[in-house]
Amino acid sequence: MFDVLIIGGGVIGCSVAKYLSEYQLKIGLLEKASDVCELTSKANSGIVHSGIDAHPGSLKATLNLQGNQMMESFCKELDVPFIRNGSLILCFEESDYPDLLRLYDQGVKNEVPGIKILNQEELLQLEPNLNPHVYAGILAPSGGIVDPFKLTLMQAEVASTNGVSFFLQTTVFYIQKKQDYFQVETSKGVFQAKLIVNAAGIYADEFNNQVSNHILKIIPRKGEYCLFDKQVGSLVKHTIFQLPTPLGKGVVVTPTTDGNLLLGPTAYDILDKEDISTTVEGLKFVVEKGKKTIKEVPMSFVITAFAGLRATEANGDFILGESQDVPNFFNAAGMESPGLSAAPAIGVYLGNQITTKLRAKKKDHFVTRNKSVVDFDKLSLTEKARYIENDHDFGQIVCRCELVTLAQIKEAIHRPLGATTIDGIKRRTRAGSGRCQGGFCSPRILDILSKELHKDPKEIAKSSEQSTYLVGLDKELL
Amino acid sequence: MRNVDVCIIGGGPAGLAAALSARKEGIENILILERETFLGGILNQCIHNGFGLHTFKEELTGPEYAARYVQMVEEASIPVLLDTMVIDISKDKVVTAISPQAGLIQIQAISIVLAMGCRERPRGALNIPGFRPSGIYSAGTAQRYVNIEGFLPGKEVVILGSGDIGLIMARRMTLEGAHVLMVCEILPFSGGLKRNIVQCLDDFNIPLRLSHTITKIHGKYRVEGVTVQQVSLDKTPIAGTEEFVACDTILLSVGLIPENELSRKAGLKIHTTTQGPLVNDRFETSIPGVFACGNVLHVHDLVDWVSQEAEFAGQFAAQFVKLGSQISRLLPIVCGYGIRYTVPTTLCIDSMKTLTTVRFRVTDVFKDYYLDVFVGQVRVSHQKKRIVAPGEMESILFKKHWLDSKTEDEEITILLQKE
Ligand SMILES: Cc1cc2nc3c(=O)[nH]c(=O)nc-3n(C[C@H](O)[C@H](O)[C@H](O)COP(=O)(O)OP(=O)(O)OC[C@H]3O[C@@H](n4cnc5c(N)ncnc54)[C@H](O)[C@@H]3O)c2cc1C
C-alpha cells in the first residue's frame, strides 16, 4: 500500500513528487510513457510567464506569479537552464492600443513587477528585428524562459533519489475508491494507495470522472511550433507576444534556453487526445503570424516542427486540490498555460495540502539539489582539457551539432531514472536536437544504449516500445 | 602549441588530395585532422561502384577510391591525427581539436585547408506535417546502418528525393531485403545522374514519381504510412491527388548542406546559395591563408571533381606558406540568367592561372541554350549546351587572357541565352 500514488510524470506530477519526497511517505508515480516528460511538458513554449494576462484573483494568476518568483532559485538548485530575458507584448494598430492598456492595468492588478509601456522607437531599440510597423508594447521584465525537459527531469531525479518509486510504461486504466484506500488498475498490475494525485494532463478528466460526481471535461487544444537553428537564435532577445486572443496568448517568437529560436503555437480545439501531429495549415499559420512580429521569418533555418496539447477545461482555471466529493483524491487538472511557469508553486501548493492531510513528517535526510549532465559545449577550453584528461570519453564527440560527448551519453543512461531511449538521451544531453536532428548521432547513440543497457539494438526505441528503429540484420528478410 | 605549415581539417577525399598536393609543392610540415577513427570520409559508406572514372580511369567502389588516396598519404608519410575533432578555428589560424587520447590540442597553422564535407538536410528543413515517429531516416543515416552497422532500418520503404543518394539507397535497401515502394520527387525531373536512375530504379522496377511529394506522415510511434500528393510546377500540392501509401520507413534524400559551423564561428563569409565559404580562384576564403575544397565548399555529385578541386586548394595553400598572399585585384563573377551559383565567386586579375575551372550549377533544366561569358560588355565565350540540369555540376574553363587589361570595376557575367 502506497501512501501516495501520483498519476502522470509531467512537470506537475514531478513537482508534486519532488515536494512530497522530503516527507516520510511511501510514494509511487505511475507513467504510461517510457520516460518522464513525454507529453505536454515536452511540447510547449518553455516560457515562464510574467503573469500579466491571467485573470486577477485566479489560481492561474496567483500560482503563476509565485512560480515566476521561485523560478530563479529553484532552477539554480536543480541545475535547470533558466533565463530572465523579459517579455514583450506588442500591438500593431492604434485601434488595439486600448486593449494593450487594459492588459497593462491587469498586470498592475496582478502585481507583475516592473511592467512598462513602450512606444515604437523604444521597442525597436530593444529589438531591432521587430516589424518596424509595431505600434506599442508592454515590457514585462520578469518574464523568462526555462528548459521544460530539465525542469521536469531534474525534479523527477531528486524525487527518485529521495525514494519515490517511478513506474514507467505503466498505464493506469481504472481507479476505484474503496473504503479507505484507492485501487488502481494498471497495465503492470494493481496498485493501492491511501491518496491519489491525478496529474494525468489531458487525461486527468477521465480519472476524476471515474471516482467523482463533479464531472470534468478536458478538451485538447493543439499548439503547433517551428523550431529554428541556433544560427538565428539571437534574432530576438525577449519573448515576444502579440496581444492575446480569446483562444490564448497568440503566436510567440522567443529564444529558447538552448539558444534556438521558437515560433508558435497555434491554438485550436481538436477531438483526438492522441493527435500530436503537425499540419500544413498550422505551420503556415504560425509563420504568417510570426511575420507580423519580426521583419523576416528565417524559413531556411527551420530544423523541426512539433505540436503539444493544452489540457483545456471549461472552468477556465487550474483545478487544484482535493476533490469535493472524494476525500484523498487530489486533482491537478486543466493544467494549461501557465502550468509550466507555475509548476514549482503548484508542487508546494498541492504538496502542502497533502502533507497536512496525511500529517506527514519531514525525513531526516533528503536531497534538494541536483546537478545536470555536464554541458561539455559550454565549458572553457581549460575545463574541456581537464575533463578529457580525467575521462577519455569526454574526448569522444557523439553529437557533433551540439558537441555532446560519449561521457555525457553514458552519464545520461546511468543517472537516477536514466535514459533508456533515443529521445531520453536527447532531453538529458541535447544529443540529436541540433541542426542535423540526429542524422549523424542516432546510429551511434543507439549503439551506446544497446551496449550500456545490454539490450538488442533492435529493441532500442525512439520513445515508446513501438517506436523502434531497426527491423533486422541486412538480408535477414530475404 | 604545435606549429604546422598546412593544417587540413577533414580526412575525406578532399582533405587527402589537398594534403598530397601540398606535399608535392614541397611542404614538409603538414597535418591532417580527422574526427573518425579512419580516413576516407563519407566514401567509406558508399560501397557501390562508379567512383574514379575520371581520376583513375576505372570503376571503383567508394572505399576502394578512398583506399587509393589513403595509401598515397601513407606512402608520403603525411602525419594524421585520427579520432580528433576540430572544435574551433580562430581568425589568426589557431586550430583547436579534441581527442580521447591526446585531449585538447592547439595548432598554429600558416595555411588551413577546410575539408569537412557536408551533412544531410533534415526533415525539419522540409516541414512535412504529421507525427514524429521512428522510421524516418535521412538516406545517409540509413546507408550507414545498412553498409557499416549491418542493420536494416525498415521493410516497406518510401524514398523522398531522387538525388543520387536516394537512388542508390533505393537499390541498396532492395538488395538487403526491403521493399521500396516508390521514389517521390517534387521536381518534374530527377536530381540524380541518369545512370543511377537506370541502374538503381529501372532495373528493380521501382517507380519514380516525378512532381510528387510526401505531404503527411502517419503513425504515432513507428511510421505507418505517408500521404503522397502530386504537385504543380510551383511545388504546391494539388488537391484531390492525395494517395495514402502504407509503409514503415521513409528515407529522405533531400539535399546536402556543407558543414560550415566551424567556418561561421571563425567569421568566414558564407555563400547564401551554396552555404559554403566564398572563395576566389585560389580557393582562398575571406580569411587569407584559409582555403576550402570538396563538399564543405559546395556539394559535388562526383568525388572525382572533389579530388581535382582539392588538389588545387592544396597547391595554393602550399604557395601561401612559401610566398604569402597572392591576392590583389579581384573581379566578381555575377550569376546571370539560369545560373544558380559559381565557385569561385571572384577571379584575381593578376595571379590567376592561365586556365581556371569555374564550376557552376544551373537553376532549371535548359535544352539547346548557349552558355555565355561576358567580361564587362564584351562576350568572351559562347558555347552551345544541348542540355543542362540542376542535378549535374557544370564547369567552364576560364582563360586568364580574357581579363587582359581589365580593371576591378568591371565584372564577369555567366549566363544562359537562347541565341
Ligand atoms: C502549446 C502549449 C504551449 C504551452 N506553453 C506554455 C508556456 O510557455 N508556459 C507555461 O507556463 N505553460 C505552457 N503550457 C502549459 C504547460 O505545458 C502545461 O501546463 C504543463 O506541461 C502540464 O503538465 P502536466 O504534468 O499536467 O501534463 P503532462 O506533461 O501532459 O503530463 C501528464 C502525464 O500523464 C501521463 N498519463 C496520462 N494518462 C496516463 C495513464 N492513463 N496512465 C499513466 N500515465 C498517464 C502522460 O503520459 C503524461 O506524461 C503550454 C502548453 C501547450 C500545449
Ligand SMILES: Cc1cc2nc3c(=O)[nH]c(=O)nc-3n(C[C@H](O)[C@H](O)[C@H](O)COP(=O)(O)OP(=O)(O)OC[C@H]3O[C@@H](n4cnc5c(N)ncnc54)[C@H](O)[C@@H]3O)c2cc1C
Ligand atoms: C551519403 C553520400 C553518398 C554519396 N554517394 C556518391 C556516389 O555514389 N558517387 C560519387 O561520386 N560521390 C558520392 N558522394 C559524394 C562524395 O562522396 C563526396 O563528394 C566526397 O566524399 C566529398 O569529399 P569530402 O572530402 O569533401 O567530404 P567527406 O567525404 O564528407 O569528408 C569530410 C571528412 O571531414 C571530417 N570532418 C568533418 N568535420 C570535422 C571536424 N570538425 N574535425 C575533424 N574532422 C572533420 C569527416 O569526418 C570526414 O571524414 C556521396 C556523398 C554522400 C554524403
